[in-house]
Amino acid sequence: MDITLQNVEYRYQANTPFERLAIEDVSIDLPAGTFLALIGHTGSGKSTVLQHLNALIKPTKGTVKIGDTTITPNKKQKNLKHVRQRVGIVFQFPEHQLFEETVEKDICFGPMNFGVSEQEAKARARRAIQQVGLSEEILLKSPFELSGGQMRRVAIAGVLAMEPDVIVLDEPTAGLDPRGRQDIMNMFASLHQERNLSTVLVTHSMEDASRYADQIAIMHNGKVERKGTPAEIFSNPERLLELGLDVPEVVNLQHKLESAFGRKFAKTCLSMEDLAEEAMKLLKGGDSL
Amino acid sequence: MNELVRLQDISFQYDEEADYALKGVSFSIYEGEWLAIVGHNGSGKSTLAKLLNGLQYAQEGTISVDGMLLSEDTVWEVRKKIGMVFQNPDNQFVGTTVQDDVAFGLENHGVAREEMVDRVRHSLEKVKMDQFLDQEPHHLSGGQKQRVAIAGVIALRPNLIILDEATSMLDPRGREEVLDTVRELKQDHQMTVISITHDLEEAAKADRIIVMNKGKLYREGSPAEIFQMDEELVQLGLDIPFPVKMSKLFKEKGIPLTKYHLTEEELVNELWTSHSKM
Amino acid sequence: MMEKMIFGRYVPAQSIIHRMDPRSKLILIFLFVCVVFIANNVYTYAALIIYTFAMILLSKVPVRFIIAGLKPVFLLVIFTLILHLFLTREGAIIFELGPITIYEEGLRQGIFISLRFFLLILMTSILTLTTTPIEITDGLETLLGPLKKVKFPVHELALMMSISLRFIPTLMGETDKIMKAQTARGVDFSGGPIKERVKAVIPLLIPLFVSSFKRAEELATAMEARGYRGGEGRTKYRQLSWRITDTMMLLLLAALSVILILLRT
Numbered sequence: 001m002d003i004t005l006q007n008v009e010y011r012y013q014a015n016t017p018f019e020r021l022a023i024e025d026v027s028i029d030l031p032a033g034t035f036l037a038l039i040g041h042t043g044s045g046k047s048t049v050l051q052h053l054n055a056l057i058k059p060t061k062g063t064v065k066i067g068d069t070t071i072t073p074n075k076k077q078k079n080l081k082h083v084r085q086r087v088g089i090v091f092q093f094p095e096h097q098l099f100e101e102t103v104e105k106d107i108c109f110g111p112m113n114f115g116v117s118e119q120e121a122k123a124r125a126r127r128a129i130q131q132v133g134l135s136e137e138i139l140l141k142s143p144f145e146l147s148g149g150q151m152r153r154v155a156i157a158g159v160l161a162m163e164p165d166v167i168v169l170d171e172p173t174a175g176l177d178p179r180g181r182q183d184i185m186n187m188f189a190s191l192h193q194e195r196n197l198s199t200v201l202v203t204h205s206m207e208d209a210s211r212y213a214d215q216i217a218i219m220h221n222g223k224v225e226r227k228g229t230p231a232e233i234f235s236n237p238e239r240l241l242e243l244g245l246d247v248p249e250v251v252n253l254q255h256k257l258e259s260a261f262g263r264k265f266a267k268t269c270l271s272m273e274d275l276a277e278e279a280m281k282l283l284k285g286g287d288s289l
Numbered sequence: 290m291n292e293l294v295r296l297q298d299i300s301f302q303y304d305e306e307a308d309y310a311l312k313g314v315s316f317s318i319y320e321g322e323w324l325a326i327v328g329h330n331g332s333g334k335s336t337l338a339k340l341l342n343g344l345q346y347a348q349e350g351t352i353s354v355d356g357m358l359l360s361e362d363t364v365w366e367v368r369k370k371i372g373m374v375f376q377n378p379d380n381q382f383v384g385t386t387v388q389d390d391v392a393f394g395l396e397n398h399g400v401a402r403e404e405m406v407d408r409v410r411h412s413l414e415k416v417k418m419d420q421f422l423d424q425e426p427h428h429l430s431g432g433q434k435q436r437v438a439i440a441g442v443i444a445l446r447p448n449l450i451i452l453d454e455a456t457s458m459l460d461p462r463g464r465e466e467v468l469d470t471v472r473e474l475k476q477d478h479q480m481t482v483i484s485i486t487h488d489l490e491e492a493a494k495a496d497r498i499i500v501m502n503k504g505k506l507y508r509e510g511s512p513a514e515i516f517q518m519d520e521e522l523v524q525l526g527l528d529i530p531f532p533v534k535m536s537k538l539f540k541e542k543g544i545p546l547t548k549y550h551l552t553e554e555e556l557v558n559e560l561w562t563s564h565s566k567m
Numbered sequence: 568m569m570e571k572m573i574f575g576r577y578v579p580a581q582s583i584i585h586r587m588d589p590r591s592k593l594i595l596i597f598l599f600v601c602v603v604f605i606a607n608n609v610y611t612y613a614a615l616i617i618y619t620f621a622m623i624l625l626s627k628v629p630v631r632f633i634i635a636g637l638k639p640v641f642l643l644v645i646f647t648l649i650l651h652l653f654l655t656r657e658g659a660i661i662f663e664l665g666p667i668t669i670y671e672e673g674l675r676q677g678i679f680i681s682l683r684f685f686l687l688i689l690m691t692s693i694l695t696l697t698t699t700p701i702e703i704t705d706g707l708e709t710l711l712g713p714l715k716k717v718k719f720p721v722h723e724l725a726l727m728m729s730i731s732l733r734f735i736p737t738l739m740g741e742t743d744k745i746m747k748a749q750t751a752r753g754v755d756f757s758g759g760p761i762k763e764r765v766k767a768v769i770p771l772l773i774p775l776f777v778s779s780f781k782r783a784e785e786l787a788t789a790m791e792a793r794g795y796r797g798g799e800g801r802t803k804y805r806q807l808s809w810r811i812t813d814t815m816m817l818l819l820l821a822a823l824s825v826i827l828i829l830l831r832t
Contacts, residue, residue, distance in 0.1 A: 015635070016632055016635070017578055017628075017629060017632055041460065041462060042430060042431075042460045042462070042463075043430070051747065054751055056747050056750060056751060081753060081755070084750070084751055084752075084753055085753065087751075088751070089748070089751040091744065091747070091748045091751075094748065096741075096744070096745060096748070096774055096777075096778055097745055097748040097749060097752070097770075097774055098774065098777075099769065099770045099773035099774050099777075109752060109770070110752035110753055113752060113753025113754060114753045144777065147330070147331060148330060149330060158752065159751075159752070162752070162753075174458065175457050175458055176330075177329045177330045177487040177526055177527070178329075178487060178489070178526065178527055178528035179329060179523075179526040179527075179528075180329075180330070180526075204460045204461050244462060246461055249531040249553075250531075252553065253531075253532075253535060253553050253556070253557070256553055256554070256557045257557055257560065260557045260558075260560075260561045261561065261564070272534060272535060272538055273538070275535070276535070276538045276539060276542055277542075279539070279560070280542055280544075282564075283544065283560065283563075283564050339788075342792050344788055344791060344792060365794065365796065368791075368792060368793075368794050369794065372792075372793075373789075373792045375785065375788070375789055375792075377782075377785060379737055379782070380781075380782045380785035380786050380789065381785065381786065381789035382733070383730065383733070383786065383789070383790055383793075384701075384729075384733070385699065385700065385701035385729055385732060385733045386699075386701065388804070389701065389804060389805065392804035392805075393790075393793060393795075394793040394794055395802070395804070396801050396802050396803060396804055397793060397794035397795045397796070397801060398794050399800045399801060399802050400802055401802060402802060402803065402804065402806070405802065405804050406804075409804070425736070426733065426736075426737075427736040427737060427740065441793065442793075445793075445794070
């Protein structure tokens with residue numbers, strides 16, 4: 001399913017003394033199958049963009065197209081359920097949304113809201129719980145007796161069980177320890193591949209953006225500052241640094257090596273392997289000073 | 290170096306049926322050092338912080354702070370010496386504005402009003418939040434809230450400040466702000482700092498690291514020593530700093546590095562020197 | 568959804584009303600509640616309306632914003648009006664249609680009482696819009712101070728209030744967040760039959776409770792770590808200062824009551 005944002009503007013609390021412009025003139029294309037990373041500082045408008053992706057808020061200007069549904073400022077939208085079923089959002093700290101008596105019920109909650117039968121929902125719950133790397137026994141436990149990391153996974157399973165075509169992740173690994181972070185990101189990466197999903201990842205981690213995404217959009221002060229592939233974005237890190245954003249460690253090291261050796265590498269390396277190889281060429285090249 | 294805190298054979302369980310959250314842990318904290326305590330979630334590192342501040346009491350073992358044995362009688366004295374910054378910036382902000390929050394601890398200790406005004410200003414200057422005196426917490430970023438929390442702690446002039454995963458809920462900018470603030474405080478005021486964290490980059494900059502695993506003290510040493518553990522750290526659910534990973538990769542590719550480097554600068558330097566010799 | 572609510576919100580500005588001592592504002596509101604009951608005819612109500620709108624103008628809070636924020640209250644006001652219209656059976660009949668009869672006294676009382684109600688709400692809104700919640704708490708704590716002698720837990724109450732106030736925006740943000748998360752999981756908070764709506768509230772309320780308890784626990788821990796052990800031996804950072812304006816404003820209200828008493832029938 002394709003999603004398009006066209007010149008979208010959003011103001012919080014329009015027409016009150018608290019009015020605040022969150023995003024303006026944001027255009028983003030999300031053809032089916034894309035893995036897009038949205039990066040930018042807190043308050044740059046990333047979360048607002050994210051909420052447009054499944055019509056949680058209505059633009060104050062511009063158009064949002066989600067599949068066949070078009071959302072414009074003035075049109076009343078009655079039933080958005082079919083949109084929300086196809087776009088699953090994993091919010092930041094999603095464990096805060098758990099509420100049912102058992103993990104199973106909580107995972108089934110989403111699918112059943114969208115009209116899936118109980119039997120089918122339970123089958124999905126079993127699949128989802130395995131996908132997030134937990135055992136089936138956990139299904140009968142109360143979500144509130146689990147550890148923080150397990151709760152996070154259960155909440156994610158609740159979104160996966162809706163079997164969306166587009167999955168939107170708002171810093172899904174915030175607050176986890178390094179192993180937990182890696183597990184979760186790897187899981188989303190493989191889901192993206194296997195199910196041919198579109199994935200939108202809102203993140204502060206340039207590492208994750210460069211490793212998993214095929215498109216990156218940089219948000220700054222409510223606008224899309226730049227868009228491109230990771231290689232495009234990171235081949236010119238000065239702008240990122242100007243905005244106070246990080247660059248991936250690999251890119252950073254490449255930069256340092258280049259200035260130490262006074263030579264440019266042939267390409268922008270995005271993985272450690274790449275960088276090691278390129279650096280080896282430089283070291284073994286021998287044509288030094 | 291003077292010993293500031295000593296933990297001796299500490300064991301603790303949250304309730305009798307539960308596993309030990311800490312088992313037989315002993316170590317010392319020295320004046321003026323930055324000690325990082327690392328470990329995966331549930332390794333017992335946060336329980337340690339709670340014990341140090343008398344928020345929980347160990348079933349076995351003793352803790353002494355500045356020569357004073359921590360017990361229910363001395364706990365209020367100990368809390369004056371140990372300031373804590375917790376994980377969630379929202380859930381430790383008591384005051385309705387920045388200055389009220391910093392004053393909260395001072396009010397609790399019965400500091401006179403004129404002195405309070407002074408200390409509130411000074412502490413906020415030190416964390417560079419003196420422009421935000423009347424700001425309400427929901428208008429502050431996570432990093433700013435944590436800096437206010439630090440101001441609240443240093444206003445009480447403690448000997449030791451514990452950061453209990455104080456940066457784990459922050460964005461990279463907030464994390465930098467907080468760590469820079471703490472670094473400055475340590476430098477200018479010889480503050481002793483314990484940071485409980487799973488951020489290995491943060492730990493790499495500490496003077497000393499303690500690795501916790503399953504409630505036990507697993508290893509203790511300088512960052513250089515700890516990060517030579519390499520894969521062992523990954524086994525413990527932790528990560529390896531990027532320069533170390535790269536050093537390792539270069540070594541595997543046959544570049545004779547003398548050691549795993551902790552900073553990119555060191556690594557670039559050695560690569561450059563070895564290259565010039567080739 | 569809660570964006571338009573104005574109750575309990577503070578609009579920062581530099582106005583006479585903003586700068587008043589919270590104690591005098593609280594006394595003012597308290598007295599106003601009594602003064603309102605003096606009014607009983609068109610002239611007295613006109614005086615009250617003029618006074619209230621003068622206060623709004625002085626407060627520099629945009630009128631449009633107050634009106635928009637009070638929309639939910641209008642319903643209550645209209646309800647009061649209707650109740651009086653139909654239930655009062657005094658005076659001349661001015662309207663009759665089938666079973667509906669409206670008496671003159673009903674109309675009069677309906678208008679006056681709903682007007683009274685409305686003015687009270689307006690004045691209270693001015694108080695909350697121009698006074699930070701913590702100032703209100705401070706004001707209350709000092710005004711209630713004497714009650715400490717009879718073991719009334721004034722400090723605890725004030726602390727409870729200030730913490731609740733401190734957490735209102737946090738919890739509002741959280742409510743909004745959880746609502747959005749559940750909406751994304753297919754919950755419809757806005758429409759449907761009553762039964763469905765009640766059901767929709769559960770996935771919102773339970774997470775809110777859970778997180779509030781967690782917050783409360785963490786906050787208590789943080790407070791303890793910062794040396795909080797009850798009101799005893801505590802000093803106070805915040806100070807209130809009574810200015811001439813405060814005395815003047817109270818005198819103005821006194822003048823209003825005199826006028827009302829003179830105009831009263």
